[in-house]
Amino acid sequence: MSDAIVSCKKDQVLAAVEKARGELEAPDIIENGLAAGMNEVGTLFERGKLFLPHVMMAAEAMQAGVDELKDDMPESSEKAASVIVNGTVEGDVHDIGKSIVSTMLQTSGFEVHDIGRDAPVSDFIAKIKETGANMVGISALMTTTLQGQKEVIEALEEEGLRDKVKVMVGGAPATNSWAKKIGADCYAENATEAVNKAKELL
Ligand code: HCB
Structure with missing residues (x-):
């Protein structure tokens, strides 16, 4: 394959x-x-x-x-207890990995709102407010767009939402130390890890 x-x-x-x-x-x-x-x-x-x-x-x-x-995909029998907004940052059209993560989170029982790719910070914030999400997954595949993950976290702080929303970052250039540096709650290397980290945090 x-x-x-x-x-x-x-x-x-x-x-x-x-x-x-x-x-x-x-x-x-x-x-x-x-x-x-x-x-x-x-x-x-x-x-x-x-x-x-x-x-x-x-x-x-x-x-x-x-x-x-x-x-x-195996359907979880559990009712969606947590709501996750997932998207790829503005300026970045890579969405294959992000979409896999959305699918796997969804089939693991989470309510997922995928806002797509090239998503401005304002789209992340609007969808989080609209759905009352308690987690956001932020994907970035390029070193030039990685900063977008930090911008979403800063916007969450400005909106007074940071305490209510856990932040997961992912994508090839992201790492554990990058996640710590920008104040994310976790980094996930792949979709399986994303599901496990979401289960741990929510
Ligand atoms: Co693209 N591209 N690309 N690309 N592309 C990369 C990302 C480069 C690293 C390749 C390279 O040059 N070495 C590079 C970025 C370099 C950098 O860091 N600065 C690059 C470039 C430069 C570009 C363009 C600028 C090329 C050009 O036009 N000159 C352009 C981007 C334009 C833009 O965004 N504004 C471009 C375009 C494309 C496409 C359209 C041809 C295509 C994307 C199609 C699509 O996504 N619909 C593409 C692809 C496919 C890639 C590579 C080859 C593969 C990415 C991929 O899908 N991997 C990539 C090379 C690479 O990554 N090594 C290359 C497979 C998936 C399954 O893995 O890592 O995306 P993943 O996701 C994992 C994981 O990271 C994690 O879980 C996923 C599933 O296991 N994860 C999360 C991801 N997001 C998460 C979110 C969470 O919350 C949690 C976990």
Whole structure:
């Protein structure tokens, strides 16, 4: 499956998903098959072995695989106890990882409001106020947009919401020490960790 992502073969990705779904859980297929392939694409892109159109096609193949698995995600029987707003910061169009996180949080019993990508700080704050969210997930995939995570936290402070809303940050350039530095409550390396951290904090 991972190889099919790297070679941008959507049909092969879907065939591999079909084969795996009888034997493995959907979150396992997403993290260890689809996301693993996309990470490999990232590495090859960074080394100059792949170019942007290739990355876009691989992203499309990855998204098709995730869409195919949406109905297979294990539904939590627990009633949504906590509300999470999740989005990618302004200036950043990367949303594959953020969307996986939203799906996994949702199927783990959280009420999730995904505000999409390239989301201004004001969208995060408005959705948090509208839904009474007690957690926000902030994704940023570029060193140039990472600062957006800090800006959301600052806005929460200005609005007097920081005590009521836990903050999780994620995305390739984010780290534990970055999370501490900007005053986030946690950093999650992947979607499984995001679910575990949300369960711990809420
Ligand atoms: Co894009 N891109 N890209 N890109 N892109 C990166 C991110 C670079 C690192 C590649 C590189 O140059 N080395 C780089 C950023 C460099 C930097 O840091 N400054 C980069 C660049 C530069 C750009 C453009 C500027 C390129 C250009 O136009 N010249 C442009 C961005 C324009 C913009 O945003 N304004 C661009 C465009 C694209 C696309 C459109 C072709 C495509 C995005 C498609 C989409 O998302 N719909 C794309 C992709 C796919 C990538 C790479 C190859 C993969 C990202 C990805 O989807 N990974 C990426 C390279 C890389 O990351 N190594 C590259 C797979 C997912 C599953 O992992 O890390 O996103 P993830 O998410 C994980 C994890 O981080 C965590 O859980 C997820 C699931 O396990 N997580 C959270 C994420 N968010 C979370 C939130 C939480 O609350 C909790 C956990």
